[in-house]
Amino acid sequence: MNILQALFFPPEQPGGVSSMIPFLLDRFNKRGWEMELFSLPRRVRSKGVEPVKFATFDWEVYAGNPIVDKYIQTYKDYVWWTKLRMNKTFDLIHAHHPIAGLVMKQLYPETPVIITIHSSYEKELTLNGKIPSEGVEYNFLTSIYRELEEQLDQIITASNAFKQYLAEFVQEPERIGVIPNGFDEKRFRPVPHENKITQLITVCRLVPAKGIDILLLACAELKKNGHPFVLHLIGDGPIRQELEQMAIELNIYEEIIFYGYMLHPEDFMPFFDVFVLPSRAESFGSVFAEAALCGLALVGTDVGGIPEQIVHEQNGLLVPVGDVPALANALEKVIGDPTYRYNLSRIAWDKAKNDYSMTRVVQQLKSVYRTYRKEE
Incomplete structure (x- = not known):
């Protein structure tokens, strides 16, 4: 299978999906799977101009809000960059951000697109004091989950707790899969040491x-x-x-x-x-x-x-x-x-x-990916 791992921004930051996906890709490639990584460069800003439409809600009722407008512009930029750089097709696309997932399905409607939702942007913004709970931004961002359910072939998340959180915003929460993140055992390992002060x-x-x-x-x-x-x-x-x-x-x-x-x-x-x-x-x-x-x-x-x-x-x-x-x-x-x-x-x-070994997550993802394998 030829699989695309679609991130949001490049995997430069340590922790979470940013550190996991490149090592995941390396494991799959070494096992003979065709797999590539795609993301939106941070320098790409305000390039996209194509209108954005969602099937399950009208985002324009939230237009004029800075966070909503920035989200939509980033969506447009992702469309622009994907069209500019992507010149091949894939058997399966695995997205790791809502924008990446929805854009890929828009541009490749015949290709199965699955998504792992790794975090809650609206909860992060609320806790960090950037938006009010239950406000315009919150309602817009939580509406995206229902759009993902409608448009994409499968939703995965990294914990049962987050699956329960998503259940409020989708129609069939039982269909959400849970695959905890995996970590390369060669990168993270103990070292014998003794500290006098903790x-x-x-x-x-x-x-x-x-x-x-x-x-x-x-x-x-x-x-x-x-x-x-x-x-x-x-x-x-x-x-x-x-x-x-x-x-x-x-x-x-x-x-x-x-x-x-x-x-x-x-x-x-x-x-x-x-x-x-x-x-x-x-x-x-x-x-x-x-x-x-x-x-x-x-x-x-x-x-x-x-x-x-x-x-x-x-x-x-x-x-x-x-x-x-x-x-x-x-x-x-x-x-x-x-x-x-x-x-x-x-x-x-x-x-x-x-x-949480990388070996375990590779095996679990193989099982998911194989369900989308094309008949020979």
């Missing part, structure tokens, strides 16, 4: 949805209670300056290293002890699986796809969203008892290797 690490975009403000407050409690630590904070984003100022005011700036953006955090993640990320929402939370494969103990929030990865007090610790005392207590447990921390990390590594 090294905490988190990797994320610095936006309100990731709950780093809650983490800083919990770290302030750790310091107040006499628990030494270092927090390595990898990532950049619009609230970095605000978080740095918060760390200064909480008197924990000396305990934190703000690295900014890093292309390959997995290169030195294994040398730390605990991965912690108190997200306010996660469709799957790929970075938890990556950290587990690096041999770290896990501390996360009981939200979205995270509880599908962490079984509380078996392979990690779960705390309620926004609960500073609970997060501080969880961190105290893993800092104060190295043996307990090691046991959590060992079981987390076993689970991640079994459940």
